[in-house]
Amino acid sequence: MGLLLLQVLLQFLFLLPMLGSSTINVALPDCEYKCGNIIVPYPFGIGRGCYLETAYAVECQKPNNLLLLQETRVPVISISLDGYLRVALNVSRNCNGSETEEGSVISYSFSQFATSDIRNMLTGVGCGTASLRDNGNIGNQITCSTEANKMIEGSCNGSDHCCQSYMPRFARGLRISATNICQPKAYSSCTYGFLVENGEYSFQESDISSSWTKKEYPVVLDWWVGKGRCRVEAKDLDSYACKSEQSVCSDSDNGPGYVCNCSDGYRGNPYLRNGCQDINECEDPSLNDCIRQENCKNREGTYVCICPKGHRGDGRKDGTGCVANPQVMNLLTKILVGTIVGILVLLLGFSSVYWTLQRRKIFKMREKFFERNGGFLLQMQLSRQNRSSSQTRVFSAEELKIATEDYHESRIIGQGGQGTVYKGVLPDNQIVAIKKAKIGDCSQVEEFINELLVLSQINHRNVVKLLGCCLETEVPLLVYEFITNGNLADHIHDRSSRPFVISWKTRLKIATEIASALSYLHSAALVPIIHRDIKCANILLDKNYTAKISDFGCSRLIPMDKEQLTTLVRGTLGYLDPEYFQTSHLTEKSDVYSFGVVLLELLSGEKALSFSRLESERHLVTRFDFAIGKNHLADILDQRISGNGKVEQFSRVAHLAMRCLRIRGEERPTMKEVAVELEGLRDSKNVFGRRTDHISFMFNSTKSDEVWTI
Template sequence: MVLKQLFLVILLAAAAMAAAHEALSLDGCPDKCGDADIPYPFGVGVQRGTSRNCFLDHSFNLTCNSSSSTLYFENYPVSNISLQQGQMDILTPVSKQCNGDYNDSYTNLYTKDFTISSTRNKFVTVGCDALSFIEFTNNNNFHCNSGCVSLCDELQSHQNKTNDGTCSGIGCCQLNIPVGFNSISLGASFRAFESTPVSPVNNCTYAFVVKDDGFNFSFNYLDNFPNDSVPLVLNWSVSNGTCQTASTNYTTDYACKNNTDCVNSTDGIGYNCKCKPGFQGNPYHPHGCYDVNECETINECTMPNQCHNYDGNYSCSCPHGYKGDGYKNGTGCTPSYIFILIALGVSVALLVVFTLISTLCWAQKRRTLKQIRRRNFEQNGGNMLLQQFSQQHKYTERTKIFTEVELKNVTNNFDEGRILGRGGQGIVYKGILQDNTSIAIKKSKLGGDPRQIKDFINEVSILSQINHRNVVKLLGCCLETEVPLLVYEFVDNGTLLDHIDPLKNEFSISWETRLRIAAETAEAISYLHSYASIPIIHRDIKSTNILLDHNLTAKVSDFGASRIVSLDETQVTTMIQGTLGYLDPEYLQTGQLNEKSDVYSFGVVLVELLTGEKAVQFSRPEQTNLTMYFVSSMKEDHLWEILDKQVLDQKNIGQLKESASLALRCIRVKGEERPTMKEVARELCGLMAMEIHPWAKGENLMPEESEYLLGHVPNVDGEIGASSSAFHDSMQKEIIALEIADGR
C-alpha cells in the first residue's frame, strides 16, 4: 500500500513538472483566445481566484472578445505573439481616397510602449497618379516625414512585359520604415500629374504599413483592392531600461527568470529575455526555462547510448574498447586494434560453433522427419495398402502417392479458408494444382483407431478399382502426415441435399433433373454391384454422399464404409455401420450385409427427391422417419399431399407415380422383395424416356389414380399393412443404432 502511494506521488510530481515545463501563461489565466496563444508577460484579466493580474504590466494587457474569439491589443486584432523574436502581429486599417474626394484620408496608429518594426514592415502606396505621405513620431516627440508617388503612364507597356508582384513605382510604390518610432500618421490622395494615365475602372489610392510577407502587389488591385486591413509587426520589450541596468539593479521586477539571457531591444528601448542554449520554455514565466534532454532528440553523438545529458548541454563518449571523442563531427568512435582482434576471434569461433550446431540440428531434423514419416506411413496403414496394391497391379497406376509438401503448397498450408466441408470421418479441403486443376483433399479423423484406419485403406483400395463417370474419381493419397489424406477430383456444386433442401437452396431443381440424378446414381451403384471387377457394397448411400458438378451430374462419394464382396459370397456379416434414416432394417436386425442394403438406402434418397424432405427430421410432426411417413401416406392415399410442390406438375404425373411405386418397392422391409440396382437403374432410364401423359388441363386427380400407383405391388393393402408394422419395429431399432452409425 505504501509503495502504491509513493508511486502515485511520483506520477503526480512528474505530471506537475511536465505541466510547468509547457506553461505559457500564469496559473489560472487563459492561455488562448480563439487560435491565438497568450504567452506571459501578456495576459487577459486576473488570475482565477485571486486579484493578481495575468499580465506583467498594463502595456501587456490584452482583451479577448469571447463572442468572436478574437484577441485584441488596444483596438487592434492580434494574430500572433512571438517570445523568441519579441514581436506581435496586429491588423491595421488601410487609408483610402478615390477620385472625386476633395479631402485627404488619414490613418493613425499609436502604441505607447511598443515600436513599429523597421525590419519587418514597409510603407506601401497603391494607385494611379497617387501621392501618399506618412509621419513617424516617437516618445521623445521626434518627428519624421516621408512620402511616395505611384504613376501609371507606363502601365500598359509594363503589363505586357512583366509579371505581377513588383512594387516599383508603376501602380505601386513602397518605402522602408525608420527605427524606433511608435506612432504613425499616414494618408493617401489622388493627384493629377502631367502624364497620360491609363485610367483603371476604380481610380482610388491606398496607403498602409504592412509586414514584408503580408502583401504582394497585383495590377488587379488598381481596379479592385481586396483588403480593408493588413497585418503589421510591432516590436515589444520589457521595461524602459537596458540589460545592464536591469541586472545591476536586480529586483523582483527583473523579467528574465531562471536559465535565461537578457537581450537589449533592437529598437534601443527596453530589453527582451531568451532561454539559454540547451533550455526551452517561456523565459518570462516564473518557472523560467527548463533543460532540453538532447540525448532524447537529435544530437551529434556517434553512439546514441553514449550520450550524457546535463543542464543546458550534453556530452558524448566512447564505450570500453573504442577510442575517439564520440562526436559525429569529431573523431567519432573507432574500435581499438586489440578489441578488433578479440572481436574477430570471438566471431570466428561463434561462427564455427553455430555452423557445427546448425549442421547437427539439420541432420537430426532430417532423421527425425524421416522417422516420423515412416511411423506415420505404418500407422496410417501403408503396409496394408501396399499389400492390397500388390494384388491390384492394373489399378495402382491410377493412384498417385502425394508428398506432404505438395499438398501443403496446393492448400496454402491447409488454410481454414480452403475448407469445403466437415464430416464424421474428416475435413475436406480445396486445393489447386500447378496446372490450375482443382482437387478435393480429405483429411481423415483417425485418432489411432485401427477400425478407422482399416476404413481408410478400404476406401483407397475400392476407389482405385472404380472407373465410372458417376463415381468420384480418386487421384491419390498421402500417408506421410499424422492423419492420412485422400485426393479426389473436385466436384464444385455441393451435395444433392443442398439442392433439394429448401432451407439451403431457395431455387429447387426441377423434377426432370431430379429424375436424371436418380438414374445416374442408380447406374453408379449398379456398376458397383454388377460390373466392377469385384462386387462392392457402398453401405452409406445418402443424399449428402451424392455430389453434383457444374452440370448437375451426380457423383457418388465417400467409400469409407464400403465392403468388397467375394464372388462366392452372397452376403457379409459385419458390425452395423451407416447413417440413421438410411439403414436397411433387415441389416439392422441381422447384421447381414448384401447388395439389397444399398437398394434400401437408394430408395430413401429417391423418396427425398420426391418429397423434398430429409430422411430424419425431428421437426416433422407427422413422423420423424421419412420412410415411415412415406409408407403411411401411400397407404392412406395421400401421395399428392407429401410430394414436393416444386416437382408436382400435370405433365409429369405419370413419372411421379412410377417413381413413387419404385421407391416403395426399394424400401420394403424384406430384402428379397426389393428389386436389384440393375432393375432400378433400368426402370429409371425407362421413366426418363417415358412419353409425358397428356392429362387434361385442370383435371383433378382421382382416387383410382392413386390405386394405379400402388398397382405395381401385389396384394397392396395386405402387404403394406403387414410391412408397416414390421417396418415400424425396424425403424425403432434403427434409431437405437444412431450410436452405432459411427458419428456419420
C-alpha cells in the same frame, strides 16, 4: 488537432509492417491488440497473461480509450516494435522561485525503458533554468538556461526565453525541475521545464506568460527485453524473447538488454512464434529492383529476377541486367564457369555426408508416418487383390500443403465423421478436394485405406474420381476431383441458401445416375462393392447437375463367392436398412433401401429424418406410408415441382421407391433393375407434358389388389 493527426500517422507507420498481411499476429492469442486507434503488440499486452513482464503491462481505460503504462500510469501515444515507445510526460512549472511549489518538480521511474538520447530534448521556457537528473545515476544531469532579452518566434536557443539541451544516455529515473529567476517586472513571471520529442515543440511568444496551459508533451522512450546482451541470452534458453525462427537479435543502444527484429525478407512480430512471415517482394514493385516485374519470382526470405529465354544476367536494375546470350563463350567466361563448377563440386563433396544424414532422417520420419497411416496395410490389401498402387498418384506432403495454403480454415469445404475436406489448387491449376483424417483417431486410418482401395478400382462417371493419396504426413490424405456444385441435400432441403429449385426433370436425371452408379458398384466392378452409406449428403453435383457418389469410408468389398457379410452396423439414421440393422448381415439390398429413401426425398423435398415433424411421422418412410394409406399422396409431393411435373412419372417413381423400401431385402429389386426402370422413365415420351387433377398409384404389396388413390 494537428498533433493528434501526427500521432495517428506515426502509429500507423510504426506498425505498417505488421498489418501488411492478414495472417500475421500482433498479440498473443485471445488477447486484445488495440486500445482505440493504438495497436498494442506483444511483448506489451492488455490484461494478465498477455504481456512478457510486468514492465510491459498496459491498461486501456474506457470509455475514452486512454492507454496507460500500468507500472507508472504514464499515458501511451504509440508503441513500435523497432524499440520505441511514445508517451506523454508532464511539464514542470515554477512561478515563485521555490522548488516546493506544486508542479515544479516532475519525477518518473522506468524499469525497462530509458528516454531516447537522440529523439528528445530537455526544453526550458521563461527566465530561469530547466534541469534533468537521472535518479539512478546522480552524475548524469543536464541543464539549460534562458535569458529575458530576446524573443524570436519559432526558434529556441539560449538567448530568447527558450533553451534546449540534448539528453543523456541510459536515463531511466527522471527528475525534471524548473528554477525561476524572473524579476518582478519581467515580461515572464514563470519558468517551464519539460522533455519533448524532436520537432514537437515550436517556441511562441505567448508560451512565456503565466497563463500557458500546456500540461504535457510527447516523449520517446527506448525499450528492450532481457537482462543481458544478445551473446549472453543464448537462444536455447527459455528466457530468450526472440521466438520467431526468422528473427535476429540486436543489442540495445540505450539499455542493458536487447531488441528483436524480423530477418531481411520477413516482417511481423519477432516476439511471437511464427510471428515473422515471408514478404512477397514481387507483389510490390517498390520492394524489388527487377527490370521486368513479370520475371520476379518470390523465394522464402528473398526474391530472384529471372531473365527471359535467350538472355542472361541477374535481371536487376542495379545489377548486370539481362543481355543477349552470345553463341560462343569467350575464354574468360569459360574460366569463370570452370571455376564455379569446381567450387560447386568441392562444396558438394564436403556436404554429401551432411545431406546423406539429412535424407536418412527424413526417410525414417516418412517411413514412420507411412506405417502409422496404414501404408503396410494398404500394400497387404493390394497384394491380396493382385493389384498395384501405381494406378493412383502419390502426392508429396509439401505439394498438398501449398495447394491448401497450409490447410487454412478458409479452404474447408466439408467436415464429417471421417475427417475434413479442403479445397486445393495444384501447381498445374487443377482444383481438387483433399480429404484429411482426424488427428489421433486411429480408427479412421482403416476407413481411409478402405476408401482408397475401393475408389482406386472404380471408373464410373457418376462416382467421384480418386486422383491420389499421401501417406507420408502425420495423418493420411486422399485427393479427389473437385465437384463444384455442393451436395444434393443442400439443394433440396436448404431453401434459404439455395433459391434455385431443381426441376423434376433434373431430379429424375440425378436419380437415374445414382442408380446407374450403384448398379455398376454391385455388379460391374472388378469386386462387388456395397457403399453402405447412400444419402443425399454423399451425392455431389457438378456444374451440370451430374450426380457423383462420394464418401466410401464405410464401403465394403464383397468376395465373388459370398452374397452377404456379417459386419458391425454402419450407416446414417433415416437411411439405414432395418433388416441389416437387426441382423448385421450386409447385402447389396441395403444400398437399395437407402436409395429408396433418397427417391422419397427427391419426390417430397423433405429430410429422411426430422424431429420437427410429428413423432409418428419423423421418419420420411413412415410419413410416406401414412400419406399413401390416407389417399393423400399429393400432400407429400414437393410443391415446388408438383405443379409442373409429370403425373405418371411421379406415380411410377413412387411405385419404385416403395419396392425399394420393402422390409425384406429379397423382395426389393436389384439396383440394375432400378436403373433400367428409371432410364425407361426418362426415355419415355408419352409421360411428359401430361397433367391431371386425379392420380391413381398402384403399389405391389402383400395384397395383390391393394390400390392407393389421391
